[in-house]
Amino acid sequence: VKVIELACAQDVGKALNPLSVVGQIQGGTTQGLGVAVMEEIIVDPKTAKVKNPSFTDYLIPTILDTPTIPVDYLELADPNAPYGVRGIGEAPTLSxxxxxxxxxxxxxxxELNKTPVRPEHLTGTL
Structure with a gap:
């Protein structure tokens, strides 16, 4: 699976630092992409030991795995928050x-119901 674009739109409240807002949304989106197609803790069922305990073995997205992430953000200030801001990094990670x-x-x-989606899930060679 190669994701070529992952567009985002989010209400950020008031963007105090617009460049950081875009960066946080892109970072959260990249984390969510990793959960979808890469990241998995593999445990040996016999020993209960983690088989991929380091970032050498546990895959996370790098810049080479990250697609274009265009970001549109709305500034609808939250009247109940200081300066009208909202959390911005969590929502794209979850969505x-x-x-x-x-x-x-x-x-x-x-019908895929497990993450990460591996090639064998797509080919049926589990």
């Missing part, structure tokens, strides 16, 4: 994983 899964389901017609 991008199901968005990627939905795109893969749509493209393949497969």
């Amino acid at each position: 991008s994983t199901p968005a990627v899964l939905a795109a893969i389901r749509n493209a393949t017609g497969l």
Whole structure:
């Protein structure tokens, strides 16, 4: 699976630092992408030891894995928050994983219900 674009739109309240807002949204989106297609703790069922305890073995997205992430943000100030700000890093982390899964389901017609989606889930060679 190669994600070529992952567009985002989010209400950020008041953007105190617009460049940081975009960076936080892109970072959260990249984390969600990792959960969707890369990140998995593999445990040996016999010993209960983690088989991929380092970043050498546990895959996370790098710049080479990250697609274009265009960001649109709305500034609808939160009247109950200081300066009208809202949290911005969490929402894209939570929403991008199901968005990627939905795109893969749509493209393949497969009912996928586990992350990360591995090649064997798509080919049926489990």
